[in-house]
Amino acid sequence: MFLNVHSSYSLKYGTQSIEQIIETARTLGIHQLVLTDINNSTGAVEFVRECYRQGIAREADETHKGNIPYRIKPVVGIEFRFQHQLLYVGIARNKEGMRELNEFLSYHNIYHIPFPEFPPHFENAYVVYPFQKFFRRQLRENEFVGIRSKQLGILYSHPLLAQKEKLLVWHPVTVNNKLGYRLHEYLRAIDLNTLLSKVPENQKCGKEEFLITENELTKQFERYPFIVENTQRLIDTCDLSVYFEREIKSKNKIHYTKSGIEGDKKMLRNLAFVGLKYRYGAYTQEVLNRLEKELRIIEFKNYCAYFLITFDIIRYAINKCGFYHVGRGSGANSLVAYCLRITDVDPIDLDLYFERFLHEKRTSPPDFDIDFSWDERETIQQYIFKRYPKWHVAFLGTMSTFKNRAIIREIGKVLGLSKGEIDSFTDPHKECENLQNATFKKLLAVYQHMQNMPNQRSIHAGGILISEEPITYYTALDMPPKGFATVQWDMYEAEQIGYEKFDILSQRGIGHIREAVELIKKNRNLEIDIHDFKTFKSDTRLNGVLKEGQPIGCFYIESPAMRQLLKKLKCDNYLTLVAASSIIRPGVASSGMMKAYIERYHAPDKVQYLCEVMKEQLHETYGVMVYQEDVIKVCHYFAGLDLSDADILRKAMSGKYRSKLAFDELVNKFFISARKQGHAEELITEVWRQISSFAGYSFSKAHSASFAVESYQSLYLKTYFPMEFMVAVLNNYGGFYSRWVYVHELQKTGARVHLPCVNHSDEVVNIHGEEAWLGFIGVQGLEEKNIRIIPQERHANGLYLDLEDFVKRTCISLEQVIILIRLGALRFTGKDRKTLLWDVHNYLGFKQKKVNHAELFKLSYKNYELPPLADSALENAYTELELLGYPLNYKMFDLLKTSYRGEVMAADLHLHVGKTVRMLGNYVCEKTVHTIKNTKMWFGTFLDVHGDFFDTTHFPNTTPIYPFKGKGCYLILGKVVEDFGFPSVEVLKFAKLDVQLSPLAID
Incomplete structure (x- = not known):
């Protein structure tokens, strides 16, 4: 009976999540709902799925209690509005009807055309117009008019009585109660960018727009029972059950070749063996067995087309455009991907196991991450959109939510607060003071209800979907400023529906490498094979530079933290760099596991493993979990979880799993299963502590390996062709540091x-x-x-x-x-x-x-x-x-009033360990971190007068007294400390030095 239900996906209008709507409907005994969000179908499939899922779960529960179970019948559609005015609502009879509605909306979104007064004829969808006093249009077979109970008083003499079979019960649902209505008013004010008190009544929903029982609704129309009958008849003809799948089936393009699955299998196998010869020459039986195993799983999971489409993209980039790319992420675990040149990481050499990417029990789809240079990615994206038909290719969307202090600003604006008041309410230092403020309490109350609600749709950084059937069966498309059609839901919903994305990403590090190679050819007339990685990784000169920890400009290894780590590890080989690329991540570092790794790296014979299973699985990393694969291995071999559950838990650790309830169930399952393996409770707790510290930060080993390959390529260019490399870094807008640092490095090259x-x-x-x-x-x-x-x-x-x-x-x-x-x-x-x-x-x-x-x-x-x-x-x-932004021919030190340049230089710090020294440093950068006690401390990076880097630590007790004051030169008094051979300065006193007055200022 409820033909016009709005969820919170009706942005800045609806106030209830889909889950809340279904819960409320079930409480009220409602049997059918039609979700019709405004100008979008973001929640359509989710709504159908959740109605059926909750129904199945409740059926089991009610049957157990001896009650008669029931399901809510889900129907979906779209409410079409123009300039905030309701035009009509489309309701899908079936899957084809959903496609018709989505394509109608998509066409107008993509070409920025206003909706017509009357939509075209839909073969499989109904159109419902709002009741108007002077509605005289002759309605088509699929067209109806919705009438509210409060409008029945003028129906007795209305022309529509001549078409009474076209009248439907109209009870829109937008809020859940009075509190929800007030929240709706705030959302409308934010949307209209006006004061709360100035939102026009016609821009709000009705105060009665909440769910009531079906009996109450029927009673409102008891004088016109034919309207109720018409409504029920319409709903009865709708069937969207096809959208509910107990087992998710892939919606990606299934066939790459014209001959279908068998043709895809044959093509992939041929390409894999050609690539095998290219990569290995005379390959061993071990390599052959690995390739056959992977091909079997790929064929079993029906991912041949996915590999072939990715291969086609790479082939176009290399052969047609001459672009350089990096294939990273879990896809680099695949030997097939290595043979197809999707990635340059050798999984045999690194002992990477394919199951991290794909295994027989995996239910969620994997994806490839392909990086191109920042100024070449769009060319690849355009190729993909031209290569595949309209409605079959689209960017993945994202959904931003109301969160953090930004909500306070939005609420403060609609309440008419001054900028000063709003700033004070968002100042964390005034939190205690604000809690006593009545206005702030009011803001906080609204904040509690609004946080995490959908705010606006946007576009994913690089995810592209390529589908077998039209994507419009599942979503309408938007057209963001970027100029590519974009689905209306995010990666989580895509995964639930069954889409694997193709991640076409970009980074500046590739631009550095590409342009450096071009400059070397132009400036020195030398051809460089930048893909000769096997030579690079065994080059003693490169490994020596790596060990020194001064790779400024080199991808991923130039930051202060990474430079320190390289020196602490005395990193002089590829495998150590792979590990370093992962343990530098915040989760590993903050858990203490980075320090443990460094200690064990230097004393492998003294490592004490938690148990024999941990020794067997983590001997390569000295008993420390460094990679995402380690999480899977420990969950599987230590706790006894199957690979499927272990992989889901690994995804949760990476922040890619949004169901907290399901995650909590897995955590319980981990402990129960580990106990069954006979492990002590104390041991299980410690292993789980190490696993949980990975949350949101760990890399897969293959991902780290991909980064390490690119780091070596940058390092090769920086070592042998430093001038051209630094010019390339500057021309691709640098990296971790400010531009002047790279100009300084270019000068240092001579x-x-x-x-x-x-x-x-x-x-x-x-x-x-x-x-x-x-x-x-x-x-x-x-x-x-x-x-x-x-x-x-x-x-x-x-x-x-x-x-x-x-x-x-x-x-x-x-x-x-x-x-x-x-x-x-x-x-x-x-x-x-x-x-x-x-x-x-x-x-x-x-x-x-x-x-x-x-x-x-x-x-x-x-x-x-x-x-x-x-x-x-x-x-x-x-x-x-x-x-x-910097003086080129004049050192910053020479601008100082003082001629003092410090008593110790960066190159000699290791000779003064334990001593208190005075140094002079030109500010490069700083990093703020929070301690366990939630106080702030800082790490600084400086250059001395000779142009050498040194690093400082500023503890919470000193920094408020001696704060950073931006760019310039600082006098530093501190104690020299050394950590695994890396010297730094613990700051005791710290002051920015005065500079000479500019002659311009004197004038």
């Missing part, structure tokens, strides 16, 4: 780095031999059009002759050319900056002269003899600091 020059610089940094010219990108205030035009004009028509020639050819404005002059970008003229500033004002004045055509004769402006104008290095340094 390259002569020049300020931007209109006659030498391009948009990005360029290098010729050992001469590097900074690009125009990164110059503060320089407009994008000028960044592009200046080098384009020079390449097209030759070098600029002088200031006048430059201004005429680029049509640059006075303000913009002043920026370039101040930075020294017109120094080719032979004139100093101040003379040029005088000249440009003399030439341009305060008006831009437009030159829209070539001059027949060159007209010159008058020259004036100027007295010598003072131009100081200090002034230029401050100008560079202003326009670039």
